[in-house]
Structures are given as C-alpha cells and as structure tokens.
Amino acid sequence: MKGFKVTSEVANIKKVELHQHVDGSIPIDVTWRLMKKHGLNPVETKKEMEKLLVLQDGEEGALLRYLDKFHYPQWITQFYDNIASVIESIIAEAYENNVRLLELRYAPIIHTFAGLTLRQSISSVLSGMNKAMKKFPDMALGLIVIAMRHQGPHIAKILARQAISESQLLHGRSGVIGFDLAGAERGNPARLFGEAYEIARTGGLQLTIHAGEDEDSQAIWESIDILGATRIGHGCSAVKDKVLLKRLARDQIMIECCYTSNYQTGAVSLGEPHPILTFLENGVPVSICTDNTTVSATSQNIENAKLMQWLTPEELSSIHKKSEKHSFIHKTGKPRMLREKPMRKAGEKRLGLP
Numbered sequence: 001m002k003g004f005k006v007t008s009e010v011a012n013i014k015k016v017e018l019h020q021h022v023d024g025s026i027p028i029d030v031t032w033r034l035m036k037k038h039g040l041n042p043v044e045t046k047k048e049m050e051k052l053l054v055l056q057d058g059e060e061g062a063l064l065r066y067l068d069k070f071h072y073p074q075w076i077t078q079f080y081d082n083i084a085s086v087i088e089s090i091i092a093e094a095y096e097n098n099v100r101l102l103e104l105r106y107a108p109i110i111h112t113f114a115g116l117t118l119r120q121s122i123s124s125v126l127s128g129m130n131k132a133m134k135k136f137p138d139m140a141l142g143l144i145v146i147a148m149r150h151q152g153p154h155i156a157k158i159l160a161r162q163a164i165s166e167s168q169l170l171h172g173r174s175g176v177i178g179f180d181l182a183g184a185e186r187g188n189p190a191r192l193f194g195e196a197y198e199i200a201r202t203g204g205l206q207l208t209i210h211a212g213e214d215e216d217s218q219a220i221w222e223s224i225d226i227l228g229a230t231r232i233g234h235g236c237s238a239v240k241d242k243v244l245l246k247r248l249a250r251d252q253i254m255i256e257c258c259y260t261s262n263y264q265t266g267a268v269s270l271g272e273p274h275p276i277l278t279f280l281e282n283g284v285p286v287s288i289c290t291d292n293t294t295v296s297a298t299s300q301n302i303e304n305a306k307l308m309q310w311l312t313p314e315e316l317s318s319i320h321k322k323s324e325k326h327s328f329i330h331k332t333g334k335p336r337m338l339r340e341k342p343m344r345k346a347g348e349k350r351l352g353l354p
C-alpha cells in the first residue's frame with residue numbers, strides 16, 4: 001500500500017480481527033470471477049470493476065459514498081454456493097495476514113433477494129467457514145449477525161431469533177457468536193432496538209453495535225445502558241465525552257477501531273488524530289480492525305503498519321493479545337432456558353459511574 005511499508009515485524013504479529021464485514025471484504029478477483037461466470041459484470045475489465053468496488057481518491061469523507069461501494073458485491077452474494085465461496089476467500093486472505101482469530105460480520109437479510117431464507121443466508125456463511133476450518137485448523141472463526149438500522153426494530157427482532165438458531169452454542173463447529181446493529185445511525189437511534197438485543201442476549205449471543213461513527217456520544221451511552229453492548233464498533237465520538245471514556249475504561253467495554261475506514265467515512269476528519277490514541281491513554285480496551293478490506297483497500301498488515309506511526313510492534317502485539325480476551329468466539333453464554341439463575345436485564349446496575 002502506498003506509503004506504508006509492511007515490515008516483517010508487522011507481518012509476523014499474530015493478529016485478531018474482531019470487526020470485518022463480508023460484503024466489503026470480498027477479494028476483487030473473486031467478485032470479478034463470479035460476476036463473469038453469471039454474466040453480471042457491469043463493466044468490461046477487472047480494472048474498471050476495481051474502481052467500483054474500492055473507494056477512490058476524492059471519494060473519502062462521507063459515509064453514504066462509502067456505503068455506495070457495497071451494492072455490486074450483493075449482485076453475486078444472493079446464492080448459497082457463491083456466499084460460501086466468498087467466505088473461504090476472505091478467510092484465506094486474513095490467514096495470509098497472520099490473522100488467527102477472525103470474527104466476520106454479515107447482514108443476512110440483504111442476501112435473501114433471490115429467494116434464500118434467512119436461515120439459509122446465515123448457514124451459507126457457516127458452510128464457507130467450516131470448509132475454511134479444514135484448511136486452516138489453527139484459526140478460530142465465528143459470525144456476527146447484523147441487523148440493519150433502517151429496516152427497523154421489528155426486523156431486528158426476527159434476525160435476532162434467526163441468529164440464535166444458528167448459534168455456535170448449538171452447533172459443533174463454527175456458528176453465530178454475536179449480534180450487531182449497522183447502517184445509518186441518524187434517525188435510527190439505538191434505544192429502539194432494546195427488544196432485539198434482549199432476544200439475542202437471552203439466546204446466548206454476545207453483543208456489539210456500530211455506534212458513535214456518525215452520531216454523538218449519546219448513541220454510545222444508549223448502546224451500553226439500554227442494549228447492554230460489551231463492544232462498540234468505531235465509537236469515535238466517545239473521545240469528546242470524558243465521562244463516557246471513564247465508563248468504557250471502568251467496564252472494559254472494547255472499542256473496535258477501524259483506522260483507515262474512519263477517515264474514509266468522515267467519522268474522523270482528515271488531519272485529526274485517530275481516537276485509538278485517546279482510548280489507549282484512557283485505559284479503554286481497543287482492537288485493530290479492517291472494517292472492509294476491499295472497499296477500504298486495506299488489510300490487517302496495512303492497518304498495523306499505519307499505526308506504527310505511534311505504536312511499537314510490541315504494543316501492537318499486546319493490543320491483539322488483549323483483543324483475544326474480548327472475542328465472542330467460544331464465549332457465547334448459555335441460553336436462558338439452560339441457566340440456573342435469570343440474567344440481569346440490559347442496563348440494570350450499569351447506569352452511572354461509581
């Protein structure tokens with residue numbers, strides 16, 4: 001990548017990826033091959049296709065322009081085998097970056113337009129993961145199911161139930177480990193999604209949420225106090241709220257930091273320091289994540305290489321080791337029906353500082 005040399009020190013760091021979207025991470029070669037195979041290519045050459053899939057110079061700074069890069073991959077990921085196959089390719093690419101624990105995330109409902117059921121849409125991803133696990137037995141894999149904010153709280157509840165049915169807890173191999181909310185934050189506040197999060201938690205899934213990317217810190221407060229999220233995707237606006245920083249540190253709520261993506265979407269303005277540095281100074285746990293390797297033209301190696309401006313390889317390695325403790329893989333809770341005691345309600349005993 002231009003200007004950022006991936007040294008062997010960076011390449012050798014054993015990495016943990018906790019925030020990577022399937023749709024924005026399909027290798028260009030794979031999208032192109034599948035588009036050609038199905039006669040769906042909107043342009044004649046792979047080079048031209050690349051411009052449609054990867055954020056270009058001059059396109060940075062707006063979330064909606066960033067999200068616009070996601071519609072072409074969805075032309076091909078409406079079919080079971082295609083989905084399983086793109087998952088294998090994303091995992092292989094992560095493995096090459098020395099990622100040994102990978103949580104992928106995916107919104108199943110936007111992969112049902114050609115007739116897949118929600119359940120099939122989820123199991124196609126797990127099928128790809130199970131195949132990859134045979135190739136890379138030293139890799140831990142899991143899926144986070146995303147509900148899209150703009151589709152509303154009712155659809156989110158349906159998705160939470162579908163996610164539970166494919167949870168890692170109920171299956172021997174890979175499975176759904178967590179629940180997430182993504183999409184436009186403005187006009188779709190987190191507080192409306194409390195019931196969906198309660199269903200997911202009751203079913204044993206761990207909880208994360210995209211928050212504070214396009215909204216102020218109130219969105220993050222709602223995410224932890226009302227939804228009970230234990231990890232926050234992006235969380236950039238938290239740096240402007242000192243009380244919230246203390247709360248995140250006290251409860252060890254992890255921020256999934258996506259350096260490159262945050263500048264591209266405008267969550268962090270160009271020229272401003274990245275919030276990851278403030279989080280580290282304040283004792284807030286962070287993870288180093290790619291968000292979307294294809295759209296953002298990045299990789300785990302590149303993200304770590306960029307952070308070498310401020311952090312040593314030892315510090316980067318330590319962040320990855322600590323991130324492993326916040327992974328949802330193999331940590332899904334027991335569903336309520338199997339629990340001896342009822343679980344605390346989302347938000348209970350969590351409000352306020354000590």
Ligand SMILES: [Zn+2]
Binds near residue numbers: 233
């Ligand atoms: Zn994301």
